[in-house]
Amino acid sequence: MPASPHLPACSVLLLSGGRGQRMGGRDKGLMQWCGRPLIAWLHDLTRPLSDDLIISCNRNSERYAPYADRLVADADQDFQGPLAGIRAGMAAARHEQMLVLPCDAPLVDRALIQALLAHAGSQPVVIRQGPYWQPLFCLLPTALKDDLEQAWQAGERSPQRWFGRLSPIAVDCQPEDPRLANLNTPETLGQPVPDR
Numbered sequence: 001m002p003a004s005p006h007l008p009a010c011s012v013l014l015l016s017g018g019r020g021q022r023m024g025g026r027d028k029g030l031m032q033w034c035g036r037p038l039i040a041w042l043h044d045l046t047r048p049l050s051d052d053l054i055i056s057c058n059r060n061s062e063r064y065a066p067y068a069d070r071l072v073a074d075a076d077q078d079f080q081g082p083l084a085g086i087r088a089g090m091a092a093a094r095h096e097q098m099l100v101l102p103c104d105a106p107l108v109d110r111a112l113i114q115a116l117l118a119h120a121g122s123q124p125v126v127i128r129q130g131p132y133w134q135p136l137f138c139l140l141p142t143a144l145k146d147d148l149e150q151a152w153q154a155g156e157r158s159p160q161r162w163f164g165r166l167s168p169i170a171v172d173c174q175p176e177d178p179r180l181a182n183l184n185t186p187e188t189l190g191q192p193v194p195d196r
């Protein structure tokens with residue numbers, strides 16, 4: 001189901017396959033924020049946007065299953081980084097575009113997603129804050145799957161270096177945009193739900 005009649009259908013990939021070292025090695029997507037697992041917030045945000053909601057996770061699959069249409073795991077489950085999750089998601093996605101979000105960003109809103117979707121085409125669309133790309137907040141054409149596979153086989157493990165070769169389109173946000181906050185430490189999980 002498209003986000004609106006004017007926006008394209010997309011798959012959604014929620015990245016939750018990390019090691020979570022700053023969380024003491026715990027599975028970050030399942031950690032509670034404001035009374036619910038982080039992944040539940042991302043699920044509720046993206047569920048109305050897609051009939052192809054994929055979670056990349058490498059453990060606790062039974063606990064993730066209620067929040068996705070499908071789960072994918074990294075091919076090599078030794079935590080090679082988020083590009084491994086993107087690779088698995090690209091191989092599984094059913095639509096021509098795939099929205100990627102990290103599980104630890106529950107403040108993302110629909111307007112931000114719509115800004116990405118508005119540029120859907122043959123190039124990656126990526127959030128940028130000032131000079132800094134936010135490579136895990138992006139929209140990827142799934143036709144780039146083979147390009148990603150070649151890069152991966154050549155040893156690439158950086159999402160930013162990978163899409164950097166592909167003339168990405170930037171969606172610029174303010175450096176302090178609170179929607180892009182990553183709640184990736186126990187302290188940040190104490191942050192309250194803001195007014196939206």
Ligand SMILES: Nc1nc2c(ncn2[C@@H]2O[C@H](COP(=O)(O)OP(=O)(O)OP(=O)(O)O)[C@@H](O)[C@H]2O)c(=O)[nH]1
Binds near residue numbers: 022057074085102
């Ligand atoms: N599939 C997959 N996702 C990952 C991997 N590493 C990180 N991610 C995801 O990428 C996003 C950003 O991850 P980071 O915060 O940099 O890494 P992390 O492992 O979650 O946490 P730290 O170990 O504390 O850095 C999160 O949504 C992670 O779940 C990985 O090896 N595989």
